[in-house]
Amino acid sequence: MTNENSLVRSAVHAAAELIAESDALIITSGAGIGIDSGLPDFRGENGFWNAYPALGNLGINFTQIANPKAFQQHPELAWGFYGHRLQLYRDTVPHEGFQRLLKLAEQMPLGLRHFTSNVDGQFQKAGFKPEHATQCHGSIHMLQCMDQCGQEAWPADDFQPVVDVANCKLTSALPSCPVCGGLARPNILMFGDWDFEGHRYEQSESSLLTWVARASRPVVIEIGAGTAIPSARHFGEELNCPLIRINPSESQVGLHRDISIPLGAKEALVRITDALNLS
Numbered sequence: 001m002t003n004e005n006s007l008v009r010s011a012v013h014a015a016a017e018l019i020a021e022s023d024a025l026i027i028t029s030g031a032g033i034g035i036d037s038g039l040p041d042f043r044g045e046n047g048f049w050n051a052y053p054a055l056g057n058l059g060i061n062f063t064q065i066a067n068p069k070a071f072q073q074h075p076e077l078a079w080g081f082y083g084h085r086l087q088l089y090r091d092t093v094p095h096e097g098f099q100r101l102l103k104l105a106e107q108m109p110l111g112l113r114h115f116t117s118n119v120d121g122q123f124q125k126a127g128f129k130p131e132h133a134t135q136c137h138g139s140i141h142m143l144q145c146m147d148q149c150g151q152e153a154w155p156a157d158d159f160q161p162v163v164d165v166a167n168c169k170l171t172s173a174l175p176s177c178p179v180c181g182g183l184a185r186p187n188i189l190m191f192g193d194w195d196f197e198g199h200r201y202e203q204s205e206s207s208l209l210t211w212v213a214r215a216s217r218p219v220v221i222e223i224g225a226g227t228a229i230p231s232a233r234h235f236g237e238e239l240n241c242p243l244i245r246i247n248p249s250e251s252q253v254g255l256h257r258d259i260s261i262p263l264g265a266k267e268a269l270v271r272i273t274d275a276l277n278l279s
């Protein structure tokens, strides 16, 4: 066994021990948690353009399309991008790591809550209770009115986008607000976005904090959270309790009590739960 393998093995065991001693589990996550389910993250221009080559051909990057202005100026293109992502997330089967997290939650006296910067709804799809979720950047499965007519965000369930993937263009009807008939947009925090309707997500964050305050030995497992937009990283670190960081290439931790596991999400979660005989 190489030295590196034995370091990873001890980290997995240390994580299992820490979890076994804890009474509340907080999962924080970013785009990396979905990679083992086959979902893209958007690391750099190339990663994004590989996932959406039509936008690469037009020289449009993530920040330009994930932007309310794109919905005002090029609604078919913006909805081509988000409509494709909506269908992708609807069709994706969450990987086994999510089931392993549910197994860990069963062992916790206070159970589990999760905080994610992902908008993809994969935790809910895997069977996590919606009321235990905080989606700090919103959800692609909800829509909001572009004109802010007063209508609250509503589920996107009735919207079935048809997308010409080669040109990243929505070819079916644009979604509209049920009250004023104006254009609907995803209920997601975008770049340069002053109109994001985020109060439901702020409420779930404050009830998560109330729940954590009741725990005496909380533990955070951070999975696939990057450093470029570190919302999930910061939230977990600021809880000021032991943290297990799962990330194949950015797993360094700053504090002695924290544990770094340089593995992908699925492998790490399978190995931790196996170490606890929870498979």
Ligand SMILES: NC(=O)c1ccc[n+]([C@@H]2O[C@H](COP(=O)([O-])OP(=O)(O)OC[C@H]3O[C@@H](n4cnc5c(N)ncnc54)[C@H](O)[C@@H]3O)[C@@H](O)[C@H]2O)c1
Residues within 6 Å of the ligand: 029, 030, 031, 032, 033, 034, 035, 036, 039, 040, 041, 042, 043, 117, 118, 119, 120, 137, 223, 224, 225, 226, 227, 228, 229, 230, 246, 247, 248, 249, 250, 263, 264, 265, 266
């Ligand atoms: N699925 C989604 O909802 C989705 C997808 C892409 C981007 N976004 C948004 O874009 C922003 C990007 O920030 P981010 O930090 O979420 O993503 P990011 O792309 O910046 O970082 C992804 C992280 O995942 C790690 N990673 C790679 N493979 C992994 C694996 N198999 N298992 C675990 N981790 C792995 C990478 O090392 C990296 O640190 C966020 O605001 C996010 O909400 C969301």
Ligand SMILES: [Zn+2]
Residues within 6 Å of the ligand: 145, 146, 147, 148, 149, 150, 151, 177, 178, 179, 180, 181, 182
């Ligand atoms: Zn409206």
